[in-house]
Amino acid sequence: MAEDETKPDANSARDGAEDLAAALERAMADQSEVKYVLTLYVTGMRPSSQRAIDNIQRLCEEHLAGRYELKIIDIYQQPALAEGEQIVAAPTLVKRLPEPLRRIIGDMSDEGRVLVAMGIKVPEKPEPPAAPAGNRPL
Numbered sequence: 001m002a003e004d005e006t007k008p009d010a011n012s013a014r015d016g017a018e019d020l021a022a023a024l025e026r027a028m029a030d031q032s033e034v035k036y037v038l039t040l041y042v043t044g045m046r047p048s049s050q051r052a053i054d055n056i057q058r059l060c061e062e063h064l065a066g067r068y069e070l071k072i073i074d075i076y077q078q079p080a081l082a083e084g085e086q087i088v089a090a091p092t093l094v095k096r097l098p099e100p101l102r103r104i105i106g107d108m109s110d111e112g113r114v115l116v117a118m119g120i121k122v123p124e125k126p127e128p129p130a131a132p133a134g135n136r137p138l
Contacts, residue, residue: 039072
């Protein structure tokens with residue numbers, strides 16, 4: 001048996017890893033270019049509606065800056081739009097794009113739940129360093 005048949009080529013393994021890394025970087029870049037199309041259905045200026053508006057605007061600016069379109073629909077003023085979307089509770093956020101379509105009901109105050117429902121991946125925050133053994137609380 002020839003010697004080169006039994007040993008993997010180090011250059012081909014490195015090239016494969018570089019190709020995989022490049023593909024991963026392209027996929028991450030594509031994700032950062034995705035545009036979100038959102039509609040928030042509210043009921044007038046009730047406190048829960050105002051909180052939902054404030055919360056979703058803040059989340060969008062923090063996590064989707066420049067990559068979202070947000071429409072706010074007052075179902076008291078435009079009931080036909082809510083009926084056409086089969087909105088049964090307000091506030092309700094409808095995420096049309098990117099697919100799949102999602103509906104989130106509530107005032108959008110649970111940031112983690114909203115981000116997961118919208119399919120937004122947030123980089124993990126590093127954990128704070130552990131306290132030295134002698135300084136740990138009881």
